[in-house]
Amino acid sequence: DPPPTTTPPTTPPPTGGACTATYRTTTSWSGGFQAEVTVTAGAAPLNGWSVRWTLAGGQSIGQVWSGTLSTSGSTATVRNAEYNGSVPASGSTTFGFVANGSPSTPSLTCTSP
Structure with a gap:
């Protein structure tokens, strides 16, 4: 008998996984804070991004x-x-901002057009 054939699992290409974004509060004060976001590319280079x-x-x-x-x-x-x-690919860039209010740790969505 021939050995059973196993089909390797296929991994669908990631959708919207072109980049990831990480957030950190760099400083805070009464009534406001400053934060930095790092955008990191996945396996392919980015030509434009949004968070x-x-x-x-x-x-x-x-x-x-x-x-x-x-x-x-x-x-x-x-x-x-x-x-x-x-x-x-696998590189990163950062942006920052100053905001009013109390610092939080938001969930970020990174996309590349």
């Missing part, structure tokens, strides 16, 4: 650097600046 998260109650972003902010309700989206949209 989205939900602002906690009472938070508002005042200033962003190394990115472009847009907000819709309580959702904040930061897109790459002209000079840091291209990220090599």
Whole structure:
């Protein structure tokens, strides 16, 4: 009898897994905080990226650097600046912001167009 054939498991390509984003609060004070987000490319280089998260109650972003902010309700989206949209595979770039309110640890969604 021929040996049974086993089909190797197929891993579907990751959807929306082109990049990951990590968040850290760098400093905080009464009524506000500063944070930094690191965007890391996956197995393929990025040609543009955006990071989205939900602002906690009472938070508002005042200033962003190394990115472009847009907000819709309580959702904040930061897109790459002209000079840091291209990220090599497994490479990373960062952006930062100053916000009003208390620091939190939001869940970030990173996408590459």
